[in-house]
Each structure stands twice: as C-alpha cells, then as structure tokens.
Amino acid sequence: EPEVTQTPSHQVTQMGQEVILRCVPISNHLYFYWYRQILGQKVEFLVSFYNNEISEKSEIFDDQFSVERPDGSNFTLKIRSTKLEDSAMYFCASSVVEQYFGPGTRLTVT
Amino acid sequence: KNEVEQSPQNLTAQEGEFITINCSYSVGISALHWLQQHPGGGIVSLFMLSSGKKKHGRLIATINIQEKHSSLHITASHPRDSAVYICAALPPNTDKLIFGTGTRLQVFP
Numbered sequence A: 001e002p003e004v005t006q007t008p009s010h011q012v013t014q015m016g017q018e019v020i021l022r023c024v025p026i027s028n029h030l031y032f033y034w035y036r037q038i039l040g041q042k043v044e045f046l047v048s049f050y051n052n053e054i055s056e057k058s059e060i061f062d063d064q065f066s067v068e069r070p071d072g073s074n075f076t077l078k079i080r081s082t083k084l085e086d087s088a089m090y091f092c093a094s095s096v097v098e099q100y101f102g103p104g105t106r107l108t109v110t
Numbered sequence B: 001k002n003e004v005e006q007s008p009q010n011l012t013a014q015e016g017e018f019i020t021i022n023c024s025y026s027v028g029i030s031a032l033h034w035l036q037q038h039p040g041g042g043i044v045s046l047f048m049l050s051s052g053k054k055k056h057g058r059l060i061a062t063i064n065i066q067e068k069h070s071s072l073h074i075t076a077s078h079p080r081d082s083a084v085y086i087c088a089a090l091p092p093n094t095d096k097l098i099f100g101t102g103t104r105l106q107v108f109p
Helices: none
Strands: A005-007 A010-013 A019-024 A031-037 A044-050 A053-057 A065-068 A075-079 A088-095 A099-101 A105-109 B004-007 B010-014 B019-025 B031-037 B043-049 B052-056 B059-064 B069-074 B083-090 B103-108
Touching: A005 A088, A010 A019, A019 A031, A019 A088, A019 A105, A031 A099, A044 A065, A044 A075, A075 A088, A099 B043, B004 B083, B010 B019, B019 B031, B019 B083, B019 B103, B031 B069, B043 B052, B043 B059, B043 B069, B069 B083
Parallel strands: A010 A105, B010 B103
Antiparallel strands: A005 A019, A019 A075, A031 A044, A031 A088, A044 A053, A065 A075, A088 A099, A088 A105, B004 B019, B019 B069, B031 B043, B031 B083, B052 B059, B059 B069, B083 B103
16 A cells, blocks of 8 residues: 655754755655644644645744655655754655655654 | 544543544534554544544544534454544645644553
C-alpha cells in the first residue's frame, strides 16, 4: 500500500540553524500539508500546498517557515533560524480527498 | 473553549471490551476525521466521514451532524488497539483541520 514517507525521523539542531524536513507524498496525490505537534499538545495545522503554491497557512506559519516542491516527488519544509520552541514532531500529509499522514520528523532544537 | 472536544481523555479497558470515544465540535464541518497515533508518534487515518456511519474491521465511526457529535467504537478490543485516538474537524472551504486533544486508550490483556 502506498504511504507517505518523511526524512529524517529525528533531527537535532542548534538554535539559530536552518533545517529542512523532507517528505515524499503518495505519488498520485495533489494536495500536501505540514502539521506540527509540540510534545504533550494537540496537532496543529501549519500549511497546505496545491498546484505548486501555498493554498492556506496558519498564523504559526510566519516568515521563518517556507515550503517547496523542488521536483515531482519531494515536498519540503524549511525552518530558518530555529528557536527552542520549534522543537516538535512535524508531520507531512498528502491527499486526493482523505489525508494520509507520514510517520513524522522529531525536531529537537538545543 | 476548544472547537473540538474529546471524551474521555484517558480510557483503560480489558481485552474484549467494547470501547466508545466521543467527539463534539462547535464549528460547521464538511468532514470529520478519526486518526490513530501510535506510541512512537506516527499518525494513521482511520476514517473520514461527513454523515452516517462507516465500518472497517472492528472499528465503527458514526456522526450526527445536527448534534455536532461523532463517536468511534472499537468492538472486541485488543492490546494492540492501545494508542491515542484523535478527532479532527474540517470546516467548509478550508484545508485547516482542527484537532482534538486526543483520547489515550490502554487495553490490558
């Protein structure tokens, strides 16, 4: 069964560094999403992406964040100048109708 | 007040018991999702529904649009069902899923 994959599974970075989280959506899906879950809290929507552009973003998704689909398969989330409070699980999802989630990347900012 | 509320927050059951997890939402929706989050953190989509009832194996999801309420039932529960179950509402004309805080289920042998 096709699945969404994410790399790396765990990323440790120092405050102020840039990180890129990678996702490979299911191949025939058209809509792509990033979510965040801070430890012990609920999942939060960050951004949705369709037809090579952002279709919606939350108030969390400020200028520190950017998304890109650099080729036909990858979907990336870039976080510039990371802060301690960016430490969280980041989930990618893709859909035609129903969303399918990836296993997540645990980002730890020290 | 949260737009999506789940109850109970924690649930303990003996293997074989019938489980019900409830979700109430205050927003209008085009669809409601039930998700399962494993102890390692990964999220699996269980159901997406906008009316009525859906069944997959031992899992049943129902929704009452008028009452803004959905339930997830697990029949003949098993220890491998132990996970966090999350309800998420999708309002109309938006991609922004609104997540509940989850129900942590533990099923003991």
